[in-house]
Amino acid sequence: MRSAIISSSRSQFVGHCIDDPAFCCRSRFPPPRIEPAPAAPKLGVAADVDPLGKRVFEGACAACHDWTGSGTLTPYAALTGAGAFNDPSAVNVVQVVLKGAQRPMLGATVVMPSFGEAFSDAEIAAVANYVTARLGSAPSRVTAQQVAASR
Numbered sequence: 819m820r821s822a823i824i825s826s827s828r829s830q831f832v833g834h835c836i837d838d839p840a841f842c843c844r845s846r847f848p849p850p851r852i853e854p855a856p857a858a859p860k861l862g863v864a865a866d867v868d869p870l871g872k873r874v875f876e877g878a879c880a881a882c883h884d885w886t887g888s889g890t891l892t893p894y895a896a897l898t899g900a901g902a903f904n905d906p907s908a909v910n911v912v913q914v915v916l917k918g919a920q921r922p923m924l925g926a927t928v929v930m931p932s933f934g935e936a937f938s939d940a941e942i943a944a945v946a947n948y949v950t951a952r953l954g955s956a957p958s959r960v961t962a963q964q965v966a967a968s969r
């Protein structure tokens with residue numbers, strides 16, 4: 819079983835770039851989108867992105883992350899600018915949704931629940947493609963088969 823790459827994309831990508839500039843993810847991925855997504859759920863995502871992803875996001879993600887991605891629960895839930903959403907394979911997004919995330923922080927633990935049990939492979943693929951469309955530069959094209967292989 820693979821474990822989620824927590825504290826994930828931001829620190830990991832910066833590490834790569836410092837250790838090996840030739841491997842810098844900024845050269846492989848488009849630059850992170852640093853402005854928040856529109857607050858209106860109807861805006862911000864192209865019409866050809868699977869609407870199943872929007873339904874999953876609305877029911878399971880928006881309460882903590884907000885439609886803008888700026889996070890309502892805690893600043894740690896802010897997603898704006900995270901490199902994970904610019905990875906066309908969305909591998910970290912899928913792992914975090916499947917496995918959740920936990921980070922000890924100032925005597926408390928910041929938690930994102932796991933959704934691997936709650937959602938089907940197709941639902942997780944759809945929400946990954948939706949959040950990369952909403953919060954990244956371009957939508958990923960994760961398939962249900964790829965999610966199944968990541969479990």
Ligand code: HEC
Nearest residue numbers: 826827878879882894895900902911914919920921929930
């Ligand atoms: C209970 C609140 C909560 C819910 C619900 C939630 N998240 Fe999170 N999420 C968080 C928190 C808090 C973090 C930061 C965790 C950390 O820093 O280790 C996070 C982190 C993430 C990350 C990693 C961002 C990065 O920096 O790379 C992704 C991707 C993500 N969430 C997507 C989702 C998606 C998609 C859903 C819905 C299926 C969802 N989250 C539902 C609280 C939540």
